[in-house]
Amino acid sequence: MTMRTYHITGDLPYYVISCGACGDAFSCYDDSCYQRDTLANRAVLAGWSVEPHRCPGCGTGTQRQLAAAYSA
Numbered sequence: 001m002t003m004r005t006y007h008i009t010g011d012l013p014y015y016v017i018s019c020g021a022c023g024d025a026f027s028c029y030d031d032s033c034y035q036r037d038t039l040a041n042r043a044v045l046a047g048w049s050v051e052p053h054r055c056p057g058c059g060t061g062t063q064r065q066l067a068a069a070y071s072a
């Protein structure tokens with residue numbers, strides 16, 4: 001599983017998605033990172049593939065086109 005949960009003392013747990021191929025990490029520094037689904041959606045908008053987790057550099061062309069369509 002490449003979606004990790006981090007716990008910071010005094011703060012809510014937050015999520016980070018990491019690429020299964022190169023280990024690059026995607027996170028948001030606003031409320032998005034506190035909810036798995038929201039963070040996954042943000043990652044897809046940024047060109048990430050979520051199943052399996054792949055960064056834009058390692059993802060497929062199809063995923064990138066989808067991301068472009070979502071953000072258009």
Ligand SMILES: [Zn+2]
Nearest residue numbers: 019022055058
């Ligand atoms: Zn990657």
